[in-house]
Amino acid sequence: MFTTMEKKELKVSAIKNGTVIDHIPAKDLFKVIRILGLDRIDTPVTFGNNLDSQKFGKKAIIKVSDKFFEDKEINKIALIAPTANLNIIRDYEVKEKRPVELPATIKGICKCINPKCITNAEPMPTKFDVIAGDTVSLKCFYCGKVTDHDHIEIV
Numbered sequence: 001m002f003t004t005m006e007k008k009e010l011k012v013s014a015i016k017n018g019t020v021i022d023h024i025p026a027k028d029l030f031k032v033i034r035i036l037g038l039d040r041i042d043t044p045v046t047f048g049n050n051l052d053s054q055k056f057g058k059k060a061i062i063k064v065s066d067k068f069f070e071d072k073e074i075n076k077i078a079l080i081a082p083t084a085n086l087n088i089i090r091d092y093e094v095k096e097k098r099p100v101e102l103p104a105t106i107k108g109i110c111k112c113i114n115p116k117c118i119t120n121a122e123p124m125p126t127k128f129d130v131i132a133g134d135t136v137s138l139k140c141f142y143c144g145k146v147t148d149h150d151h152i153e154i155v
Contacts, residue, residue: 018043018065020087020094021077026050028081029060035076035154036069043067056083076109076154078102082136102130110138111153114145 024032029049032038038045046063053059068088069077077084078100088096108125119126119142128138128147135149147153 014092015044015063015065015089016092018063018067018089019069020089021062021064021081022059022085022087023053023056023083024060024062024081025056025083026058026060029062031080032060032062032077032084035080036073038062038064041067072109074100075103075106079106079110079136079138079152079154082132102132102136104130105141106130106138109154110147111155112140112143112145113147113151113153114140114143117143117145119143 021032026049029047033045033047041064044063044065047060049060050058051061069086074086077086079102082100082102084100086096086098086100087094106126106128108127110126110128112119112126112128114120117140118124119140127141129141131137131139131146136152137149138147138152139145140147
């Protein structure tokens with residue numbers, strides 16, 4: 001039992017090598033886990049949700065041991081959590097901190113929501129122009145349909 005004088009502290013072990021994804025909107029944590037396939041990897045993954053954030057009110061964080069994300073994966077993160085930051089950890093030290101950045105065009109990682117779009121009928125990669133604002137939207141290069149943030153489907 002803790003007395004009222006004892007400091008209560010929760011500690012999560014540091015990772016030796018890997019990536020910390022910070023400043024994920026709390027509501028989008030499980031989307032990020034799903035689109036990155038973090039529920040199916042063999043290395044340790046730690047996450048926290050609804051953590052206090054001075055910038056965002058509430059945020060989420062993911063720590064992934066022995067994983068460094070490639071550009072395609074970072075683009076997926078940026079679509080779902082454009083406020084996220086990546087911290088690259090090597091030998092227990094933060095070697096690089098950088099925000100995720102949305103490219104102007106997204107190719108082959110999202111599905112068009114228009115069932116009549118040619119990309120849903122023919123075996124061809126999708127292509128979208130990114131519309132950045134308070135939230136991210138995508139405009140299909142082929143049919144012009146705009147998909148809002150809540151309906152973006154990563155494939």
